[in-house]
Amino acid sequence: MNDLIKKLVEAYGPSGFEDQMRALIRPEIEKYADEISVDALGNLIAHKKGDGSGLKVMVAAHMDEIGVMITHITEEGFCRFTNIGGVYSHTLLGGRVQFADGRIGVIHSDRITDRSKIYGLDKHFIDVGANGRDDCPVQVGDAAGFHREFVVNGKMLSAKSMDDRIGCVVAIEAMKRLKQTPHDVYFVFSVQEEIGTRGAEAAANHLDPDVGIALDVTTTGDVPEAIPMAVSLGKGTAIKVKDAGMIAHHGLVQLMKKRASEASIPYQLEVLTGGSTDARSIQIANGGAAAGCISIPCRYVHSQSETVHADDVENSIKLLVELLAKPMEL
Amino acid sequence: MNELLKNLTEAVGVSGEEKEIRRIIRDLIADHVDEWHVDTMGSLIALKKGTGASPLRVMVDAHMDEVGLMVTGFDSNGTLKFDTVGGFDDRTLLGKVVQVGSEKVTGVIGGRPVHLSTPAQRNSVVKVDAMRIDIGAKNEDAAKGKVKLGDRAAFVTAYEELGATAVAKAFDNRAGCAALVELLRARPYPFDLYAAFTVQEEVGLRGAQAAAYGIDPDAALVLECTPAYDLPNKNDVSPNVALGKGPSIYVMDSITVQDPRLVRHILQTAVTHNIPYQIRQPGGGGTNTGAIQRTRRPIPAATIAVPGRYAHTPTMMINLDDYAHVVKLAQLTLQGLTTEIVKRN
Amino acid sequence: MDIHKLLKTLTETPGPSGYEDQIAAVIEELWQPCVDTITRDRVGSLIATKRATKNGRTPPRRILLAAHMDEIALMVRDVEEHNGNGFLRVTSIGGVDTRQVFGQLVVVHGRKNLTGVVGCLPARLLPEEKQDKPFDFEDLLVDVGLPIETVNNQISIGDFISFRQPLLKLMNKRVAGKSLDNRASVAAVTVCLEQLRQRQHAWEVIAVATAQEETRLLGAYTTAFALQPDAAIAIDVTFGKGPGANEHVTHELGGGPALDLGPNVHTGMFNALKATAEELELNINIETHQRASGTDAHGLQIARAGIPTAIVAIPLRYMHTMVESVALKDIERAGRLLAEFIVGLDEEFLGKLAKGMMEEESKQ
Structure with missing residues (x-):
């Protein structure tokens, strides 16, 4: 599975520019879907048919990643930029970005006069090796994702965009393993999550599911001076009860707990005080859906070294398969 | 359900206005004492005659007053200005229910709604002078028809047991009062025992000082409820005392050193009878011992206390085993108290 | 109808956002005798329908009353x-x-x-x-x-x-307790449904106790989309005049419900409710909001192609505390206003609303 993870996490795909991701994922799932479509916003939707006895279930994992967009090129050929999604300047210095054409740029900042201070994005620039504005191969409006190699430290897996390529991996693996389901399942590899869960909103609007399940990362409380949170790496998949954007459907949470217990899948209950997922959009779309989220615990979210645990990934896949393979009484 | 704790904690008696709680305690003890009277300060003093075996006069004190509020003014829209009686953290008051005056008019403590507060206001402690008691009166005259300037207000909490613990208002010090009532219901002691249910502890240990002078005992035992801070804490500090670890014995507080001979006797009694106990963290706080000890000759005194979490809030919590152990320890301490222990050569 | 007793039951039943089963069951029992059908939807809102009782259009026009049942x-x-x-x-x-x-x-x-x-x-x-x-x-x-x-x-x-806070009686037929935001409004809708039992109305009434308003106005968005009413009224609480709130625009407890005016409200709906109140000689206040109203109206109004929406609000002191307080009289008045407004709805109503909009347009 690490090969698949490496392929997805190292790929380019900031919000709104997910074409390369779509091209990577499509061949992985083609064999396991009854029907594949791409909607107008770019969501990749794989339909796995049920036997007619179940519900319409939308499973969403977002393909996009946080990134930057070039806003200005200086006379000398340095690129000023703005954020795509939650990019914070204290994670940037010395980092690298990749553009759609594979070009790499390095990030630095204007002269630092006070080292105790964190400067805004506007004080940072990207150097793509240009000699001047006219020579610069990058244009205003070009988007870039971060560039960072996938690292395996035993069971700890680190990469730039575990959020949410690891969710995509969970979805792909679950599709492979899900032999039969009573439900009409739509696996949505969604776009534009990082800028406001917009892809999932559009998909939920036209799919109109009864149940929505997002697959996404959640932060953990197991690192020094973390925001207090009862989720740790390696202790199991996380069943979301609440985050800053929504309260998960109580019946769905109970069902997830039940399915996990039945199959002896280690799980943790997640009460997240900041951030939200695609489930938030699915819950309120149209007449509403029972929404929940299977979260993969992840340290250092929105840094270039987002870290997950292989066991948690495996347990998340197992829980999703258990959930989809059996009837849902909500 | 411990009816005694229920009745005593649900009764009202804010410092300086202890009539209701006094009446209730009087009715509870009248049949178990030989005589009783109310002193000038308002403390209830009862004598339980001894067997005659010992010539000592022993005072047992439990303050019956509680912290509360006092009405200090009226707004034109019918809400009441108030100030605190006794020590309060301002953070305790907002959004609480109170009973005002002898008619127990229901009131609620309100302030600026969170929606109408600026971020700075939301991140500041609301001070007492920015809060009001709202009894629902339409205007000043209507409020004045129900409530008088100077009326006391107390919290409203129904006593409730949660397994081994119990929640109520005013465990400080109705837990001590209840223990003293139980001591009076027991068989006579070797000496004459003077029970003092004292007033105005929360505003400066005043009732006990006058009561001790009036009783003029050879020794005094104070029954209290002391704050327990046994909550998760990142810092490695003492919890003062902890719930469930037994009666807390005072050695020293911010006012006084408890009489070492009495403290030794209490500790020995606990050990002999296998009663769990804990030493309250020496330092802050204070009990009526501080006042009793400086009266007359002076009078040796010590304190046994029930640990209680969330002191001076509407929702204090004690452990019922601790309470039972305080009663037992106090009783055995008194039964074993001899002239030798308090004799000074 | 004993509004105090009603509120006691409603406020003392737990109903945190996302955990509304218990309060929904209580409301279902209260509304059952007054309505024809009653169900719960996927996100937990309770939806009760009272069919039209006067001959009119087929199918009849429908008005949705939304009072959220969840609490902080x-x-x-x-x-x-x-x-x-x-x-x-x-x-x-x-x-x-x-x-x-x-x-x-x-x-x-x-x-x-x-x-x-x-x-x-x-x-x-x-x-x-x-x-x-x-x-x-x-x-x-x-x-x-x-x-x-x-x-x-x-x-x-x-x-x-x-x-946990039992309902308290204050002076002047006021009560204090937890979750009067928004059980006071649920009580007002109950009063309305009770009064409609004796009355003829040409519009179908959909009473909704919405779920998860306090967190994201969830039930308002989803029910309005699913049910597609012709008009909607959000019933919620607003700030009562009192300590800490006097310098803001607030309303006297007992001075009548407030009709809200602002971007979440259709002016025609506001005017019609105001006219009904005037006919009834019923005390009302006028409330304003400048951006989002912070009520279910925000979600109701924008469902599908848009729904003419109004807000009826009950003045309340100490919002989001355990001692929220309201005047019972305001709840009764809000219920009566809603009932009379519904009784007065006829086939021409929507046309008048549309015409009002057109005339406003052509004036400019």
């Missing part, structure tokens, strides 16, 4: 052992004012309901920079007074915690 609450985010005891770390559901939760009684909805108190270390034991601040959820905890084994057995992360 807490949720367990961690269980901590200390000294053999179990303590709960919590987070808020909806806009809980952290300044007033210390010392409150709560019910933890674990395997069974457990009483707890909201406690905190004394300020002087907190880090220095926190000693002059309100207690926050990093330091506040819920104490159920039980050993860790029992706590672990009974309570898990993600369990809902509701506040």
Whole structure:
């Protein structure tokens, strides 16, 4: 599975520019879907048919990643930029970005006069090796994702965009393993999550599911001076009860707990005080859906070294398969 | 359900206005004492005659007053200005229910709604002078028809047991009062025992000082409820005392050193009878011992206390085993108290 | 109808956002005798339909009354052992004012309901920079007074915690308690449905007790989309004149319900409700909002191609505390206003609203 993870996490795909991701994922799932479509916003939707006895279930994992967009090129050929999604300047210095054409740029900042201070994005620039504005191969409006190699430290897996390529991996693996389901399942590899869960909103609007399940990362409380949170790496998949954007459907949470217990899948209950997922959009779309989220615990979210645990990934896949393979009484 | 704790904690008696709680305690003890009277300060003093075996006069004190509020003014829209009686953290008051005056008019403590507060206001402690008691009166005259300037207000909490613990208002010090009532219901002691249910502890240990002078005992035992801070804490500090670890014995507080001979006797009694106990963290706080000890000759005194979490809030919590152990320890301490222990050569 | 008794039942039943089963069951029982059908939808809103009782258009026009039934609450985010005891770390559901939760009684909805108190270390034991601040959820905890084994057995992360405060009678037929935001409005809708039983109305009435308003106006968005009413009214509470609120635009308790005017409200609906109140010689206030109203109207109005929406609000003091207070009279008036407004709805109503819009347009 690490090969698949490496392929997805190292790929380019900031919000709104997910074409390369779509091209990577499509061949992985083609064999396991009854029907594949791409909607107008770019969501990749794989339909796995049920036997007619179940519900319409939308499973969403977002393909996009946080990134930057070039806003200005200086006379000398340095690129000023703005954020795509939650990019914070204290994670940037010395980092690298990749553009759609594979070009790499390095990030630095204007002269630092006070080292105790964190400067805004506007004080940072990207150097793509240009000699001047006219020579610069990058244009205003070009988007870039971060560039960072996938690292395996035993069971700890680190990469730039575990959020949410690891969710995509969970979805792909679950599709492979899900032999039969009573439900009409739509696996949505969604776009534009990082800028406001917009892809999932559009998909939920036209799919109109009864149940929505997002697959996404959640932060953990197991690192020094973390925001207090009862989720740790390696202790199991996380069943979301609440985050800053929504309260998960109580019946769905109970069902997830039940399915996990039945199959002896280690799980943790997640009460997240900041951030939200695609489930938030699915819950309120149209007449509403029972929404929940299977979260993969992840340290250092929105840094270039987002870290997950292989066991948690495996347990998340197992829980999703258990959930989809059996009837849902909500 | 411990009816005694229920009745005593649900009764009202804010410092300086202890009539209701006094009446209730009087009715509870009248049949178990030989005589009783109310002193000038308002403390209830009862004598339980001894067997005659010992010539000592022993005072047992439990303050019956509680912290509360006092009405200090009226707004034109019918809400009441108030100030605190006794020590309060301002953070305790907002959004609480109170009973005002002898008619127990229901009131609620309100302030600026969170929606109408600026971020700075939301991140500041609301001070007492920015809060009001709202009894629902339409205007000043209507409020004045129900409530008088100077009326006391107390919290409203129904006593409730949660397994081994119990929640109520005013465990400080109705837990001590209840223990003293139980001591009076027991068989006579070797000496004459003077029970003092004292007033105005929360505003400066005043009732006990006058009561001790009036009783003029050879020794005094104070029954209290002391704050327990046994909550998760990142810092490695003492919890003062902890719930469930037994009666807390005072050695020293911010006012006084408890009489070492009495403290030794209490500790020995606990050990002999296998009663769990804990030493309250020496330092802050204070009990009526501080006042009793400086009266007359002076009078040796010590304190046994029930640990209680969330002191001076509407929702204090004690452990019922601790309470039972305080009663037992106090009783055995008194039964074993001899002239030798308090004799000074 | 004994509004006090009604409110007592409504406010003392727990209903944290996302955990509305109990309050929904209570409301279902109250509304059942007055309506024809009653169901719950996927997100938990309770939807009751009362068919038209006067001949008119087929199918009849439909008006949706939305009063949210959920309340602000807490949720367990961690269980901590200390000294053999179990303590709960919590987070808020909806806009809980952290300044007033210390010392409150709560019910933890674990395997069974457990009483707890909201406690905190004394300020002087907190880090220095926190000693002059309100207690926050990093330091506040819920104490159920039980050993860790029992706590672990009974309570898990993600369990809902509701506040506990019996309804209190104040002077002047006012009451105080928890969750009068928005059970006061549920009571007003109940009054309305009760009154409509004796009356003929040409429009179908859909009464909805919406779910998860306090967190994201969820039920308003979803029910309005699913049910596609022709008009909608959100019934909610608004700020009562009183301590700390006098310098804002607030309304006297007992001075009548407030009709809201602003971007979330269709002016024609507002005018029609106002006219009904005037005919009834019923006291009302006029309330305004400048951006989002903070009520279900925000969601109702924008469903599908848009729905003419109004807001009827009941003045309330100390919003989002355990001592919210209202005047019973205002609830009765709000219920009566809604009922009379519905009775007056006819086939021409929507046309008049549209015409009103057109005329406003052509005037400019």
